[in-house]
Every structure is written in C-alpha cells, then in structure tokens.
Amino acid sequence: MNKPVDLSHLAARAEEDSNTSDNPHFATVLDARLSRRGLLRGSVGTAATALFGSVALAGCGGGDDDTPAPTTPNAGALSKLGFTAVPKSMEDKVTLAAGYTATVVYALGDPLTASTAAYKNDGTDTDFGNRGGDHHDGMEWFGLSADGQPSTSANDRGLLAINHEATTDETRSSFFLHANGGTATLPRPTSEVDKETAIHGVAVVEVKKTGSTWAYVQNSTFNRRVTALSEVDIGGPAKGHALLKTKYSIDGTRTRGTLNNCGTGQTPWGSFLTGEENWFGYFTRPAGDDLARGNDKSVVALKRYGRAEGAASRHGWETAGTADIYARWINAKTGTSTDGTDDYRNEMNGMGYIVEMDPYRPSSRMVKRTALGRFAHESAAFSLAKAGEKLAVYMGDDSRNEYIYKFVSDAAWSAADANPVDRLATGAKYLDNGKLYVAKFAADGTGQWVELNLAAIPATYTAYAFADEADIRINCRLAADAVGATKMDRPEWCATHPTSGEIYFTLTNNSNRRVSPTAGSSSQLAPDSANPRAYTDTKGTSSQQGNVNGHILRVKEAAGSAAATTFTWDIYLFGAQADADTGLVNLSSLTADQDFSSPDGLKFSPSTGICWIQTDDGAYTDATNCMMLAGIPGTVGDGVKKTLAHSSALSIDTFIGKAPTADTLKRFLVGPKDCEITGLAETPDGKTMFINIQHPGENTKMADVADPTKYTSQWPSNAGYGAGKRPRSATIVITKNDGGRIGS
Numbered sequence: 001m002n003k004p005v006d007l008s009h010l011a012a013r014a015e016e017d018s019n020t021s022d023n024p025h026f027a028t029v030l031d032a033r034l035s036r037r038g039l040l041r042g043s044v045g046t047a048a049t050a051l052f053g054s055v056a057l058a059g060c061g062g063g064d065d066d067t068p069a070p071t072t073p074n075a076g077a078l079s080k081l082g083f084t085a086v087p088k089s090m091e092d093k094v095t096l097a098a099g100y101t102a103t104v105v106y107a108l109g110d111p112l113t114a115s116t117a118a119y120k121n122d123g124t125d126t127d128f129g130n131r132g133g134d135h136h137d138g139m140e141w142f143g144l145s146a147d148g149q150p151s152t153s154a155n156d157r158g159l160l161a162i163n164h165e166a167t168t169d170e171t172r173s174s175f176f177l178h179a180n181g182g183t184a185t186l187p188r189p190t191s192e193v194d195k196e197t198a199i200h201g202v203a204v205v206e207v208k209k210t211g212s213t214w215a216y217v218q219n220s221t222f223n224r225r226v227t228a229l230s231e232v233d234i235g236g237p238a239k240g241h242a243l244l245k246t247k248y249s250i251d252g253t254r255t256r257g258t259l260n261n262c263g264t265g266q267t268p269w270g271s272f273l274t275g276e277e278n279w280f281g282y283f284t285r286p287a288g289d290d291l292a293r294g295n296d297k298s299v300v301a302l303k304r305y306g307r308a309e310g311a312a313s314r315h316g317w318e319t320a321g322t323a324d325i326y327a328r329w330i331n332a333k334t335g336t337s338t339d340g341t342d343d344y345r346n347e348m349n350g351m352g353y354i355v356e357m358d359p360y361r362p363s364s365r366m367v368k369r370t371a372l373g374r375f376a377h378e379s380a381a382f383s384l385a386k387a388g389e390k391l392a393v394y395m396g397d398d399s400r401n402e403y404i405y406k407f408v409s410d411a412a413w414s415a416a417d418a419n420p421v422d423r424l425a426t427g428a429k430y431l432d433n434g435k436l437y438v439a440k441f442a443a444d445g446t447g448q449w450v451e452l453n454l455a456a457i458p459a460t461y462t463a464y465a466f467a468d469e470a471d472i473r474i475n476c477r478l479a480a481d482a483v484g485a486t487k488m489d490r491p492e493w494c495a496t497h498p499t500s501g502e503i504y505f506t507l508t509n510n511s512n513r514r515v516s517p518t519a520g521s522s523s524q525l526a527p528d529s530a531n532p533r534a535y536t537d538t539k540g541t542s543s544q545q546g547n548v549n550g551h552i553l554r555v556k557e558a559a560g561s562a563a564a565t566t567f568t569w570d571i572y573l574f575g576a577q578a579d580a581d582t583g584l585v586n587l588s589s590l591t592a593d594q595d596f597s598s599p600d601g602l603k604f605s606p607s608t609g610i611c612w613i614q615t616d617d618g619a620y621t622d623a624t625n626c627m628m629l630a631g632i633p634g635t636v637g638d639g640v641k642k643t644l645a646h647s648s649a650l651s652i653d654t655f656i657g658k659a660p661t662a663d664t665l666k667r668f669l670v671g672p673k674d675c676e677i678t679g680l681a682e683t684p685d686g687k688t689m690f691i692n693i694q695h696p697g698e699n700t701k702m703a704d705v706a707d708p709t710k711y712t713s714q715w716p717s718n719a720g721y722g723a724g725k726r727p728r729s730a731t732i733v734i735t736k737n738d739g740g741r742i743g744s
C-alpha cells in the first residue's frame with residue numbers, strides 16, 4: 001500500500017512509523033563525511049582505495065563510457081533490451097510493449113477446487129477459503145514435470161505460490177466482497193469478517209500451458225490456501241519462548257495465520273518464503289492495557305511495533321463474536337496468568353516473520369523462521385549459493401526510517417540439499433540457526449553489517465531489557481536501534497544479481513526526509529549519503545515532500561562473501577519524473593521512456609539477467625498508472641560520486657551508478673487504474689512471465705459499490721475476464737508473440 005494521503009480512518013493500514021530511536025544520522029553522517037574528506041586530503045588516492053575499494057575505482061570514472069559491465073554474464077544474459085519502451089499511461093488496462101501478449105490467469109475469487117462455485121463477483125460469494133485471495137503480491141514459480149514431480153527445468157507446468165497481502169477497504173469493510181459494501185460500524189458481522197480473514201494469506205495454484213494458452217487448474221490437488229486463521233508452526237529461536245505463549249498455544253510453538261504477506265523469496269532447496277508486512281494493523285490494543293501490563297517492557301516493544309494502547313484495528317475483526325478466532329485479535333492482557341497462557345497479550349509476537357512453505361506438499365504446515373527477525377518483512381533474497389559457504393538472506397523492513405537486515409546461516413551450503421526429500425527439514429537446517437545483522441551505511445560508500453546479539457547492545461541502551469538472544473530476534477527493531485543502524489527510506493524488496501551476487505534494495509519513498517527537519521520531530525530525518533534526497537514535488541494542486549519518488553540502492557559484499565561484515569554500496573537508480581531537476585531530484589537522468597516513482601517489487605531474471613522494477617506509487621499517478629520497467633544494471637562503483645547541495649548548510653555526498661541508456665532501462669508495462677504492479681515469476685527458459693496486478697480501482701468509494709460506472713477501474717472484467725464489473729486483483733501471464741524470451 002502506498003496511499004498518497006494518510007486518511008485518519010485508514011491509519012491502521014498505512015505503513016507504520018514508530019522508529020523514534022535517536023540514531024538519526026545527520027550528525028554522524030556529516031562527521032563521517034568530514035573525516036573522510038580529511039583523510040582524502042591527507043593521502044589522496046590511497047585512502048580512497050582503502051576506504052572505497054571497488055566503489056571509486058572499478059570501471060571507474062565514468063558515467064558515460066560504453067565499457068560493458070565487468071561481470072561474467074549468463075550465457076543468455078542480455079546486454080541490450082530488445083523492445084520499444086511503453087509510454088506512461090492512465091488507461092484502465094494493461095499496456096505492454098509491442099510484440100507481447102498478456103492474459104489473466106488467476107483472480108480474486110477464482111475457485112480452487114472442483115466443487116467450488118464459479119465466482120459471481122457481486123458480493124454474494126462465499127467459501128473464500130477455497131478461492132483466490134485478494135491483493136495478489138509477491139509470487140514464485142515452482143516447476144512440475146509432466147508426471148507431477150518437482151522440476152527445476154519445467155517450462156509449461158508449475159505451481160505459483162502467491163501472497164494475498166490485503167484487501168481493498170474503506171472504514172473497516174472490504175467493500176467489494178460484500179453485497180451492499182458491508183458494514184463500516186462496529187460490531188462487524190461474522191459473515192463479513194469470515195470472508196475477510198479468508199481472503200488474506202497465501203495461495204498455491206497450479207498453472208499449465210495447453211497449446212499456447214496458459215490457465216490455472218481448478219481441480220489440481222496441489223491447490224492450497226493458507227489464511228489468517230490457518231495453523232502455523234513457530235520455528236527457530238522463538239519456538240517455545242515465553243514471548244510466544246498464548247491461550248491458543250500454551251507452549252509457544254504454534255500460532256494461527258500469516259498476515260499481510262508482501263514480498264516473497266525462493267530457497268535454494270525449492271521452498272517458498274513469504275514476508276509478513278503490516279500485520280500489526282489487524283490487532284487492537286485497548287486503552288488501559290499499559291497499566292494492565294504494569295507498564296512492563298512489553299509496552300515498549302508494542303509501541304515500537306506500531307501498537308500503542310488505544311490502537312484500533314484495520315477491520316474490527318475482534319468484534320465479530322466471542323469465539324476465540326475473533327478474540328485473538330485483541331492484543332491485550334485480560335487474563336490473570338503470569339505467563340500469558342490465558343489471553344492474547346503475546347499474540348502479536350506470533351506475526352512479523354519470514355514464513356516458509358513447501359509448495360509441493362499441500363498438507364504440510366507453514367513454519368515461521370524466527371531467526372530471521374521480526375519486523376515489517378518484504379522479500380527474502382538469498383546470496384548466490386556456493387558449496388561449502390554459508391548462505392545469506394537479505395531483507396528490508398518497510399516502514400519509514402526502518403532498517404535493512406541480513407541473516408547468515410550457521411550451516412554451510414551443501415549442493416546435495418538442492419532437491420531434498422523434506423524441504424522444511426532442510427529449511428530448519430539453514431534458517432533456524434544463524435546470525436542476524438543490520439546495515440550501517442557510511443558516507444564514504446562503505447558499510448558494515450552489525451550483528452544483533454546481547455553482546456552488541458551497549459550498556460548505555462536502557463530503553464528495553466532483552467531477556468535472551470531469542471528476545472533480540474523477536475524485538476530486533478529495538479536491537480537495531482540500540483546499535484545505531486541506518487534509518488532508510490522504506491526498504492521494500494531486495495533481489496540478488498544472478499551473476500555478480502550484488503544485492504539490490506528498493507527504497508520506495510520517505511515522506512519524513514527533510515533538508516531541515518522540524519525541530520523536536522523524532523521522525524523527520526535529514527538526508528544522508530545512502531538516503532540522499534529530500535525535495536518538494538507537486539501533484540496537481542498539492543505538494544509532497546521528502547524522498548518522494550524513492551531509489552534503488554545496491555550492495556557489494558566484501559570479497560563477494562555472504563558472511564562478510566563489510567560492504568560497499570552505491571545507488572543504481574533514483575526514481576523521478578523526467579522533467580525534474582537533474583541536480584537534486586532526477587539524479588539518474590531518466591527520460592520519459594524511463595521515469596518512474598516508488599519502486600517496490602524487484603526481481604532479476606535468471607535467464608536474461610534483466611532487473612525487473614515494479615512500482616507502487618501515489619506520487620506520480622497524476623501522469624501515469626503504476627508500471628514495470630526492465631533494467632540491465634552494471635555493478636556497484638560503475639558511476640560517479642556526486643555532492644548534493646541541499647542548502648548553504650547542508651551538502652551530502654552520494655554515489656550514483658552509471659546512468660542508464662535507452663538500451664539499458666525502459667518501461668515495459670503500465671497497469672490499469674489505481675493498481676500496484678507486484679510479484680514476478682518466470683519460467684526457467686525466460687519465455688513466460690507471471691506478474692500481479694494488485695488492487696485495481698482501490699480509490700473507488702465504498703458508497704459507490706452498487707454503481708459500476710463510478711468504479712475507478714473495472715479491470716479485469718473490461719479485459720474479458722470473469723463475471724461482474726467489480727475490479728479484482730489478478731495474476732497475468734506475459735509471453736512474447738514470436739516465442740522469444742521476455743525483454744529480448
């Protein structure tokens with residue numbers, strides 16, 4: 001979600017903004033920058049080499065030469081994009097590059113069993129536990145051979161594991177799901193709440209190509225839904241921990257549901273990972289709960305994770321009845337036990353993880369991998385798996401001023417684990433034991449991974465007393481505050497370059513960046529080197545401030561090692577409108593064929609090496625709907641250092657990747673009205689791509705639900721898919737008309 005206006009009744013859905021730790025940065029970054037200058041003055045060249053390594057010197061100098069990127073490309077990696085760029089568009093349809101075709105394969109409400117009724121799409125449908133969920137988001141491909149076995153080479157039959165992040169709503173109600181738009185007042189009716197909990201979670205859907213036509217397989221035995229109420233195991237250090245004990249799981253080993261599933265990942269052993277993002281908004285915490293808890297340290301943790309007492313829930317699910325499935329949304333101390341086994345005071349500690357699923361085994365439970373930390377997770381991108389070396393998993397925490405993390409496995413990768421009999425046991429081997437780090441970006445183009453453990457917490461940090469190492473993982477935002485991690489401009493997805501192994505992070509935007517932060521504001525931050533922009537952009541008659549359009553940062557690990565504790569970085573691309581000032585805003589000199597805002601989804605094609613960039617924007621939507629672009633990036637350090645002169649008192653050095661050309665960055669697709677483009681899965685041959693169109697028409701008013709002419713989008717019914725005119729989130733399949741690879 002990326003609402004341009006933060007309406008108060010929607011506050012629970014907005015990205016959370018509770019990082020009031022005082023590791024802001026302006027001073028530190030400025031100091032660091034000055035001391036680097038000092039160093040450079042003292043010993044020009046050598047200091048730059050030492051500090052800066054490949055950033056300043058590899059392939060250097062140049063923004064404008066045509067030297068190829070100094071990586072060894074895939075045999076099939078493209079050096080030039082083969083399609084004609086698509087113009088910006090505000091049409092209510094999927095516009096894509098000439099020579100390509102897109103069709104809908106799986107939408108909200110589609111039946112996933114043979115006996116589930118066809119979707120009427122008029123608000124009367126039920127049985128959502130056996131239907132496509134809402135707000136399709138991250139997605140991964142898991143191939144199937146002709147005889148239905150897992151296959152890493154299949155190109156015409158496979159499973160899509162798909163996140164169903166959320167739902168289009170207004171004043172609590174998911175109004176397109178209910179006949180009359182539903183109930184905005186409390187209590188919420190049970191029938192409405194049961195639909196709404198069921199359309200959240202994850203789906204596994206079989207898709208198959210017959211002739212040249214792709215379709216989902218309604219009666220596949222692989223089809224599966226996990227909802228906000230499905231039983232899920234806790235794995236890793238928080239399993240059985242005191243902070244996970246609830247009335248539902250008195251030994252702290254299980255919980256119900258996975259929520260607000262946003263980005264995804266795929267493990268080297270063939271399982272699916274899903275990130276739980278804005279889960280806190282689904283819980284209520286009544287006024288008076290601080291006192292009920294004796295103002296203990298749980299209050300500090302709850303506030304840091306977005307739930308101050310008095311916080312209302314997004315949907316009011318807790319009001320649908322007295323049954324336990326509704327009561328669990330009240331995250332409060334209501335019982336008399338000392339350990340929380342008679343209420344749901346600890347319920348939120350069961351959300352906020354990377355969750356693993358074996359997509360090939362519909363009956364297996366998902367497992368929350370708590371070693372990877374608890375926050376507003378997006379994607380989980382692995383380092384390139386190398387036999388005998390540890391695996392890293394890179395992750396972002398998507399809220400304003402939050403952090404970038406990596407997990408490093410204790411176990412070294414064994415190629416024999418690539419196709420295991422038991423994927424979840426292999427997941428436990430690599431993901432339940434390891435170190436968790438948070439990123440600190442320095443002003444000289446270097447950075448550090450700071451390990452989060454009890455030993456790292458400074459004695460001066462008194463905001464929260466960590467009980468043990470598991471408490472550090474469960475409350476890793478607080479641990480990251482304590483070690484002075486760098487506050488970022490809303491980290492969304494990350495993705496690993498298939499040959500260089502460099503890691504790219506989308507930083508979608510940050511309305512809290514200011515050249516001159518308001519005095520006393522604990523949330524506004526001055527720009528720093530890794531988050532160097534703060535400006536004013538106009539949209540119609542309004543203006544928006546901060547890092548309005550976002551950027552894509554990339555990291556190169558020291559010695560290319562997943563376990564490295566230092567790295568170099570630069571910024572691959574800055575989002576901007578093409579006509580913006582190239583001195584402070586359009587720093588990547590984007591043209592009208594390339595300009596974009598609010599990068600979010602990010603994925604590399606293993607076949608073509610293309611970096612696919614997807615947007616979830618509210619800033620540039622006066623000029624275009626959200627989009628997907630194709631990029632062929634170089635490497636960290638292939639561009640220039642630039643000093644941004646924000647004001648007479650503030651200039652910031654940053655490092656900008658080599659400017660894209662008309663051959664290396666182009667808009668490939670623009671979505672229908674009021675959607676976000678997200679999720680990307682490609683067949684191994686690179687010839688079939690699936691992406692998701694999330695929440696078309698989301699700015700429709702609930703009061704207009706009976707009048708299709710007032711919907712801001714009627715996609716995909718206007719593209720010939722399905723009954724009714726209510727807009728639906730959906731997966732589309734894209735192929736090239738000449739049968740070639742996507743983007744070639």
Ligand code: FEO
Pocket residue numbers: 001165262263277378398492600
């Ligand atoms: Fe669900 Fe941060 O996007």
Ligand code: CA
Pocket residue numbers: 001002492508600616
């Ligand atoms: Ca977003």
Ligand code: CA
Pocket residue numbers: 537538539577619620
């Ligand atoms: Ca603008």
Ligand code: CA
Pocket residue numbers: 001262263378492493600601616678
């Ligand atoms: Ca996202």
